[in-house]
Amino acid sequence: MLCWLTALSRSQGDEIPVRLVKGAYWDSEIKHCQQAGIDGYPVYTRKASTDVSYLACARYLLSDATKGAIYPQFATHNAHTVVSIMAMSGERNFEFQRLHGMGEELYNTVLNEKPGLVCRIYAPVGAHKDLLPYLVRRLLENGANTSFVHKLVDPNTPIDTLITHPLTSLAEYKSLANDRIPLPLDIFPDRANSRGLNMNIEGIRAPFFKALDELSIKSWQGGPIVGGKTLTTGSANAVLSPQDLGQQVGQIYFADKAMVDLAIGKAQAAFKGWRDTPVDVRAQALDKLADLLEEHHIQLISLCTREAGKLLQDGIDEVREAVDFCRYYAIEARKLMAPRKLPGYTGELNLLLAQGRGPFVCISPWNFPLAIFLGQVSAALATGNTVLAKPAEQTSLIAHLAVTLAHKAGIPADVLQLLPGDGATVGATLTADPRIGGVCFTGSTETAMLINQTLAKRKGAIIPLIAETGGQNAMIVDSTALPEQVVQDVVRAAFQSAGQRCSALRVLYLQEDIAERVLDILKGAMHELSVADPALWSTDVGPVIDKDAQAGLAAHLASMSAAGKKVIAQTRLSDGCEKGFYIQPTALEIGSIGELEKEQFGPILHVVRFKAKEIDKVIAEINGTGYGLTLGIHSRNESFADYVAQSIDAGNAYINRDQIGAMVGVQPFGGQGLSGTGPKAGGPHYLTRFITEKTITNNTTAIGGNATLLSLGEG
Numbered sequence: 001m002l003c004w005l006t007a008l009s010r011s012q013g014d015e016i017p018v019r020l021v022k023g024a025y026w027d028s029e030i031k032h033c034q035q036a037g038i039d040g041y042p043v044y045t046r047k048a049s050t051d052v053s054y055l056a057c058a059r060y061l062l063s064d065a066t067k068g069a070i071y072p073q074f075a076t077h078n079a080h081t082v083v084s085i086m087a088m089s090g091e092r093n094f095e096f097q098r099l100h101g102m103g104e105e106l107y108n109t110v111l112n113e114k115p116g117l118v119c120r121i122y123a124p125v126g127a128h129k130d131l132l133p134y135l136v137r138r139l140l141e142n143g144a145n146t147s148f149v150h151k152l153v154d155p156n157t158p159i160d161t162l163i164t165h166p167l168t169s170l171a172e173y174k175s176l177a178n179d180r181i182p183l184p185l186d187i188f189p190d191r192a193n194s195r196g197l198n199m200n201i202e203g204i205r206a207p208f209f210k211a212l213d214e215l216s217i218k219s220w221q222g223g224p225i226v227g228g229k230t231l232t233t234g235s236a237n238a239v240l241s242p243q244d245l246g247q248q249v250g251q252i253y254f255a256d257k258a259m260v261d262l263a264i265g266k267a268q269a270a271f272k273g274w275r276d277t278p279v280d281v282r283a284q285a286l287d288k289l290a291d292l293l294e295e296h297h298i299q300l301i302s303l304c305t306r307e308a309g310k311l312l313q314d315g316i317d318e319v320r321e322a323v324d325f326c327r328y329y330a331i332e333a334r335k336l337m338a339p340r341k342l343p344g345y346t347g348e349l350n351l352l353l354a355q356g357r358g359p360f361v362c363i364s365p366w367n368f369p370l371a372i373f374l375g376q377v378s379a380a381l382a383t384g385n386t387v388l389a390k391p392a393e394q395t396s397l398i399a400h401l402a403v404t405l406a407h408k409a410g411i412p413a414d415v416l417q418l419l420p421g422d423g424a425t426v427g428a429t430l431t432a433d434p435r436i437g438g439v440c441f442t443g444s445t446e447t448a449m450l451i452n453q454t455l456a457k458r459k460g461a462i463i464p465l466i467a468e469t470g471g472q473n474a475m476i477v478d479s480t481a482l483p484e485q486v487v488q489d490v491v492r493a494a495f496q497s498a499g500q501r502c503s504a505l506r507v508l509y510l511q512e513d514i515a516e517r518v519l520d521i522l523k524g525a526m527h528e529l530s531v532a533d534p535a536l537w538s539t540d541v542g543p544v545i546d547k548d549a550q551a552g553l554a555a556h557l558a559s560m561s562a563a564g565k566k567v568i569a570q571t572r573l574s575d576g577c578e579k580g581f582y583i584q585p586t587a588l589e590i591g592s593i594g595e596l597e598k599e600q601f602g603p604i605l606h607v608v609r610f611k612a613k614e615i616d617k618v619i620a621e622i623n624g625t626g627y628g629l630t631l632g633i634h635s636r637n638e639s640f641a642d643y644v645a646q647s648i649d650a651g652n653a654y655i656n657r658d659q660i661g662a663m664v665g666v667q668p669f670g671g672q673g674l675s676g677t678g679p680k681a682g683g684p685h686y687l688t689r690f691i692t693e694k695t696i697t698n699n700t701t702a703i704g705g706n707a708t709l710l711s712l713g714e715g
Contacts, residue, residue, distance in 0.1 A: 009069035019073040037196030045178035051166035077103040191327040194320035215302040222400030223253030228413025242309035242543040243580040254421035267359035267386040270414035275384040279337040283330035289409035290326035309543040321371035324664035333382035347701035356384030358437025369395030376440040383690040396420035434460030445469040468676040471629025479513040481634035487521040489658040499603035503630040523569040532574040543580045550581040553602040629671035632659040
């Protein structure tokens, strides 16, 4: 970079001031890479490595190679670094820089000895509300144990450690990398983190887009997979892209009642064999499936965009979540399904066994056509159930590819079968059948209630319903929050994936003291959003899933307008959006969450202002909806954030961040009340709902005495 800047300066005939800083936002860079599943880090993970790199850059900046092209500026409060720069500078002009209120004694000493040196003092300028976050950040960085400033004022720090050259310190380590900070793919102790794509690197981005272009004309075919065969009887349904109805993705055949009956029979016949298959064999198949998903990530991402209208980054994240589900449930099943010996009376052996329930129906939604689809399926398979998978009508091609890969991974054909079709035909037939052992459903609260009623009326055993449903999700922002961070998280939570996430932000509660400031920034942020083709990397918001979704959201906006609700901001649609199912991202103001009759599943944000003294009223309003999925809180007052998080009945509460994108095994996801039955997907209790338990008690004294007890009699 420094060489490039030097060349640029010489080509322009200018001298460029270059400020060299180290360590800024180092922890954020590491966290981001871990979350994104990148191979490595763009920063050094040892302090000594950073110091050496800084000195190497400083030497170059002070060299003859940059004379006349670069004016070096060194921002540091490290005495060793200051002395090193002075030693290598020669006659070169440069300046030091320090933060106001820091390093005064150091630079007073240096300037007294070298009166000709320049030290620029810089300071943030603005109001208290703007400066506080910056100052807190600087205090945290300089208060870290590895910081020179921290060590300098610590009386227990030996002077030798302050004057040791970082190269000497670095030579004591076996590697440049810090082995106490694992690489992003190795952050979990028992499984590999799913691999992401760093689209900032040309060598990764270029082949990715080339492969996507080649797949953009592929015509996909799919249908029911029963007994390992894809059935293509009847008429095929054309699958069109929601962003452009002129683009046909492929064709899908739907199952009829006869196919459903045949599949249930095969699943029932295969159940005992799969139940009795060692759990490690089942888990190994899921691990293999995870690997195959990563191998075929380009095809899956392409289908997520073309069939479901997902942004490319959403598709990347979708594949990663599916991979994480497979690996996580494989590990959890190995633990849960292992026979457990229980303590008890002498002369008696008590074993607790876990086993599958039978053919499990898995009904998944279109908004996460791969991740939730395979999350349900992998949980049921890992615990020894056979699976009858019914994907959403809108995204059955993705499900077809996923099941094909699962069979390739070693899941037997009769153990996992795919039954695409409409809910009235396939879903209703599956859930009413007395042969099924359980139902796992993600979708609307209304459909979950209908399934629950169907299960109650059917003959046969009482079976579990695992349901994750919608939410009227709120975020509460108090006056201590940082407006810029709030808006960044609000825009992501409300408009990412066109607002089509069950976790998405629907109602933003703003304390009136900062409401105007936050809304001004929100207007600007929404003005910059790009609503366009999701296949473009520059797109921020894509289409909604279908005509019905578009019409319902448009009707809601019309009713809000008729009721006199103020539109705060509305993002312009790009040219070409008329070809698909697009809705303008909209923020509008309402008086209370109670004004909303149901969840609006799209890019619509409702804003409510509140007074600080009304927080208990706000909590009561939110709890009064009956939903309890996600909650966002923005506050720098820890006691306030904790009070709100504990008081609101939500399954997932997120503090000072957005409220979407729960990570498997890290943020188990699921709601309560009208938002679901639990347990949480991607959590340690989820698999327990897919099993039944058996206790075997053996009276060992019945075969001639208790040898263990008799041996103790010698003591």
